[in-house]
Amino acid sequence: MNIGKKLANKERQRIAALKRKNALLRKSNNELSEEWKARKLRGIRVESDAFLQTYEWRKVRMEALKKYGAKCQCCGTTPAHGAIMNVDHIKPRKLFPSFALDINNLQILCHDCNHGKGNWDMTDWRQKNKIDCQQDDSQQ
Numbered sequence: 064m065n066i067g068k069k070l071a072n073k074e075r076q077r078i079a080a081l082k083r084k085n086a087l088l089r090k091s092n093n094e095l096s097e098e099w100k101a102r103k104l105r106g107i108r109v110e111s112d113a114f115l116q117t118y119e120w121r122k123v124r125m126e127a128l129k130k131y132g133a134k135c136q137c138c139g140t141t142p143a144h145g146a147i148m149n150v151d152h153i154k155p156r157k158l159f160p161s162f163a164l165d166i167n168n169l170q171i172l173c174h175d176c177n178h179g180k181g182n183w184d185m186t187d188w189r190q191k192n193k194i195d196c197q198q199d200d201s202q203q
């Protein structure tokens with residue numbers, strides 16, 4: 064009797080596991096890998112502070128600094144003026160983890176400009192300064 068019950072239990076668990084597996088398979092592979100990228104990097108949640116220590120983040124951070132230069136895209140200050148530069152997520156990684164390693168979601172801000180901005184602010188200063196530059200060009 065007991066063995067029979069145990070087997071029935073095991074069978075129920077097996078079926079439940081299969082159902083869970085099928086539910087996951089129903090999602091497309093793309094969706095799954097996006098979800099994985101969004102949530103974990105070798106077991107590290109991109110929302111966590113530990114994310115900032117990962118090679119993947121440091122690499123994309125350097126790429127952003129090379130692309131835009133070490134100059135605040137909001138106020139224009141540089142390390143030569145004593146500023147500390149931050150590579151900022153325009154869409155905050157806590158709210159948009161899937162954009163955490165997207166170079167197009169990064170901008171260079173000085174510590175002062177970055178510090179004043181919270182997760183509620185998603186101003187793309189790259190775009191603002193681009194518009195300002197274009198206006199300056201047309202005036203000259």
Ligand SMILES: [Zn+2]
Pocket residue numbers: 135136137138139140172173174175176177
């Ligand atoms: Zn600044």
